Amino acid sequence: MKIIHTCHSLIEEINKLREQSPQTGFVPTMGALHNGHLQLIKTAREENDIVVCSIFVNPVQFNSALDLEHYPRNPENDIALVKNYCDILFMPSVAEMYPRPPQEEYHFGLLEATMEGQYRPGHFNGVAIVVKRLFDLVQPDIAYFGRKDFQQLAIIKQLVHDYNMKITIRSIDTVREDDGLAMSSRNRLLSPQARSVASFIWQTLCKAQLLKKEKNPREISHWIQEQFNGHKSFSLEYAQLVNAETLEEVNEYNQAENIVACVAVWLDKVRLIDNIMIK
């Protein structure tokens, strides 16, 4: 595995590899890698000739400087984790990715306005800025994203569509801890006590899924809200049942072919998100 730090050498190296074997898989990450990331990388390895992984804590997708500062970083561990699966690990500096603070703005309508968009203004613009730049550099055939960040996935699919990019977006099921907590780099910011109740998120979503025979989507989202409001460790930001394609909130089952329940909660000053397919 080659570790590369500049955009120009990345392009050179990929072009060199591509001469022999064209199919390229790409896994963009912010580091602090866990088994969820590893699942993306292993899938990429199975499906492609070349595997490129990037580690870049993208400042422009953070809403708060404090959040950026506290975001976990562990480059040595990351390198050890991926070195048997990747051909190229791209670890650019901020100055390399953004010679000037990025000025471009992307707009995605409801896809960005709903859910995360209400609580993290500018977040998806920051995601689109970095993903577009990375896609342009790597020009992958397939790019891999976890389903935990469900709204991000919708944004990235729209981005690829809008730019007519020749990239397949593959979403991979969320990898969970034994107790069901969705793997996330932010989990390591939880205190032991907070960690011990964190599985309540996934348990609540699983129960919500089982309610679909007796309650309509609007009632289920209210039910989820009540569960979190009744638990003293959690502060709920949103719990919504949405159309899995358009992210429009749905009240009735006939309003969408696929419906997903999405939640964002605060637990011990750590913001966690998760989701479950309801229909």
Next chain:
Amino acid sequence: MKIIHTCHSLIEEINKLREQSPQTGFVPTMGALHNGHLQLIKTAREENDIVVCSIFVNPVQFNSALDLEHYPRNPENDIALVKNYCDILFMPSVAEMYPRPPQEEYHFGLLEATMEGQYRPGHFNGVAIVVKRLFDLVQPDIAYFGRKDFQQLAIIKQLVHDYNMKITIRSIDTVREDDGLAMSSRNRLLSPQARSVASFIWQTLCKAQLLKKEKNPREISHWIQEQFNGHKSFSLEYAQLVNAETLEEVNEYNQAENIVACVAVWLDKVRLIDNIMIK
């Protein structure tokens, strides 16, 4: 020469050619090609293994629907003109370049606010949108632009810098008609009578250049303004002497290493621009 209409086949075709001979030159145009364009294409041919030319009348860089509608188009003639010099001619439809109306916004500070920016709001955002998309598709080593569009050149250099793109921007001297009029697709919109006085633009700029021994930059720009205000066929939008790198207006010679005089005028309902290096 292959004529290609879709983004995906463009990428495939370029990758195929690149396997044998990597160095790629790119000339993006809006068609209605003239000798100025041909000069860019011939230079690209001399300096590269592969030459890609694009013809796309980019709707998002037009300020007025009327201007877009009247923009000259002559694809058969364009194809005949370039077919001996290009390997690939890319002629996408609007739906191909923009599956959804482009939502992204680029910002360039003073570079976009001055001169053209005052009279064509959104124009350079539209230019950046299409140039960025074309650069991402073609991934050229060198891209060629005419110096007539001096401000556009500064914008594109900034774009390449901001994205750390591995592209050299080569600017080529303006090609002129025998009487000095800068070649432009818009020239063919001039009535014979307007055409007969159009050389006044270049004559005025040449005289302005000769004034540098007796007048300072501020005085020269006033002098140019007076010339156009005193000619009944022209309506002046701006005449400015600016720092060739930053595009800041200069009053004194010591304010910039290189100074260029830029003008935009209306002649017979056609908007024409030109410029000359003063220092």
